[in-house]
Amino acid sequence: MATERTVSSNVFDEFKWRGLVYDFTEGLPETLAAEKVTVYIGFDPTANSLQVGNLLALMGLARLQRFGHTPIAVAGGGTGMIGDPGGKTAERQLLAQEEVAANVEAIKGQLARFLDFDARDNAARIVNNADWLLKVPMMAFLRDVGKHFTVSTMIAKDSVKTRLQREEGISYTEFSYQLLQAYDFQQLYDRYGCTMQAGGSDQWGNITAGVELIRRTRGARAHGLVYPLVTDVEGNKLGKTVQGTVWLDAEKTSPYRYYQFWLNQGDDQVIDLLKYFTWLTQAEIAELEGRVAEHPERREAQRTLAQELTRLTHGETALTKAEQASQVLFGGEIAGLDAADIADIFADVPSSEVAKARFEGAGVSFIDLVDELGITRSKGEARRLLANGGFYVNNVQVAESDRSLTLADTFEGRFIVLRRGKKSYHLVRLAG
RNA sequence: GGGCAGUUGAUCCGAGCGGCAAAGGAGGCGGACUGUAAAUCCGCUGGCGUAAGCCUUCGGGGGUUCGAGUCCCUCACUGCCCA
Numbered sequence: 217m218a219t220e221r222t223v224s225s226n227v228f229d230e231f232k233w234r235g236l237v238y239d240f241t242e243g244l245p246e247t248l249a250a251e252k253v254t255v256y257i258g259f260d261p262t263a264n265s266l267q268v269g270n271l272l273a274l275m276g277l278a279r280l281q282r283f284g285h286t287p288i289a290v291a292g293g294g295t296g297m298i299g300d301p302g303g304k305t306a307e308r309q310l311l312a313q314e315e316v317a318a319n320v321e322a323i324k325g326q327l328a329r330f331l332d333f334d335a336r337d338n339a340a341r342i343v344n345n346a347d348w349l350l351k352v353p354m355m356a357f358l359r360d361v362g363k364h365f366t367v368s369t370m371i372a373k374d375s376v377k378t379r380l381q382r383e384e385g386i387s388y389t390e391f392s393y394q395l396l397q398a399y400d401f402q403q404l405y406d407r408y409g410c411t412m413q414a415g416g417s418d419q420w421g422n423i424t425a426g427v428e429l430i431r432r433t434r435g436a437r438a439h440g441l442v443y444p445l446v447t448d449v450e451g452n453k454l455g456k457t458v459q460g461t462v463w464l465d466a467e468k469t470s471p472y473r474y475y476q477f478w479l480n481q482g483d484d485q486v487i488d489l490l491k492y493f494t495w496l497t498q499a500e501i502a503e504l505e506g507r508v509a510e511h512p513e514r515r516e517a518q519r520t521l522a523q524e525l526t527r528l529t530h531g532e533t534a535l536t537k538a539e540q541a542s543q544v545l546f547g548g549e550i551a552g553l554d555a556a557d558i559a560d561i562f563a564d565v566p567s568s569e570v571a572k573a574r575f576e577g578a579g580v581s582f583i584d585l586v587d588e589l590g591i592t593r594s595k596g597e598a599r600r601l602l603a604n605g606g607f608y609v610n611n612v613q614v615a616e617s618d619r620s621l622t623l624a625d626t627f628e629g630r631f632i633v634l635r636r637g638k639k640s641y642h643l644v645r646l647a648g
Numbered sequence: 649g650g651g652c653a654g655u656u657g658a659u660c661c662g663a664g665c666g667g668c669a670a671a672g673g674a675g676g677c678g679g680a681c682u683g684u685a686a687a688u689c690c691g692c693u694g695g696c697g698u699a700a701g702c703c704u705u706c707g708g709g710g711g712u713u714c715g716a717g718u719c720c721c722u723c724a725c726u727g728c729c730c731a
Contacts, residue, residue, distance in 0.1 A: 483686090512683070513682080513683040515684090518683095542684085595697085600677095600691090601678060603691090604677095604678045604691060605679055606677080637677070637679090638678090
């Protein structure tokens with residue numbers, strides 16, 4: 217866990233300063249200042265890992281916990297099931313339940329890096345809404361929950377309204393989603409005294425539905441807080457890149473890629489991201505803001521962001537390795553390294569095995585090999601790229617069109633590092 | 649059911665007198681410049697071939713022609729208008 221660095225005396229002010237407050241229910245600031253609340257966020261257990269898109273809500277929970285409030289992470293094991301009703305047998309449904317359970321388990325490990333599950337007074341907890349949603353009888357649900365909602369308010373919610381305007385419309389199942397989420401909130405209130413729900417701004421309608429349900433059925437006042445939607449310059453959700461989703465699981469997104477993802481954030485966004493996602497104080501961030509303004513080319517803010525988040529998500533060792541790899545992959549000079557370094561640094565780069573014998577004597581034609589390994593789509597493309605100076609062997613640009621690769625190009629007879637363009641690497645492993 | 653418009657390079661838009669490997673743009677990929685950025689500039693963007701050249705592409709099928717993306721017939725799908 218990171219060290220105690222928070223300075224604001226009041227969580228709400230802290231959230232406000234960090235730009236995390238998009239909307240909130242009336243009286244929330246006062247409640248947060250006056251008492252310790254139990255707060256929850258929901259997440260989808262459809263994968264065995266969280267992703268960058270979950271990080272904002274997660275850090276929000278972590279901040280609340282640090283201020284003494286009690287966090288609950290709710291896996292949508294039940295709501296997830298109705299999200300995809302198409303063509304599944306009962307048997308597979310059961311399997312899906314096991315999968316969800318496995319996913320929840322995997323995710324819990326990740327949550328532990330952010331939330332404290334062992335705190336004395338306000339330990340975090342993770343629950344699965346399938347625990348109650350799968351058991352609730354239809355009649356009881358309609359009577360006890362459905363009764364408190366009018367269809368006119370339900371169709372007035374943004375999420376529903378936009379769908380109704382489209383041609384495809386909305387299924388009854390999905391239309392019911394807000395009731396289920398409201399019911400979740402009520403259940404968490406009953407079971408854990410949970411009186412606050414946080415989430416992305418798109419959750420606002422669902423959250424207030426829960427607040428309303430608790431007020432009507434329990435006569436209690438519950439609260440909601442929603443964060444702004446974080447997007448990149450192109451308006452895409454943060455963490456959805458061309459190469460795919462950025463995951464928190466090292467197996468799905470290597471620490472190196474994770475580090476690079478944050479390092480590559482733009483100047484105009486990096487300060488906001490530091491506020492959203494790190495534990496850095498106001499003073500520290502202000503300092504970095506000044507540095508970005510004066511020397512943007514140094515990218516100190518980006519580097520700090522990448523370091524903080526890689527450390528938080530993957531730990532100190534992984535961070536060190538990611539930084540090392542970054543230096544080599546972008547610094548250029550790799551001639552001095554030994555095979556062990558190469559193996560380590562290029563661990564997450566695509567690689568292929570090629571028989572060592574082929575490199576003996578005159579060696580193998582560069583064009584042929586590159587085509588064979590699928591680095592280019594055709595030999596013609598390979599030739600064009602080479603002519604344009606787009607190929608590198610061990611980070612040295614290939615100049616001759618008839619270049620061949622021999623044992624002299626290898627690291628200890630074990631590896632050759634091919635590179636296409638600026639940063640697309642391919643490791644050749646010699647075998648046999 | 650009737651009428652009109654359309655379907656183009658295995659991403660998207662989009663030109664295309666019967667001689668076309670097929671204009672242009674976006675995107676993508678390289679290079680230069682840079683801060684692993686943005687902007688800008690240059691090159692590439694069907695396959696095989698060092699090359700001459702050969703092969704394969706314009707919704708499907710059939711036809712006319714020395715030769716068809718381009719003309720004719722037919723089928724399919726899409727969009728708009730009339731019932």
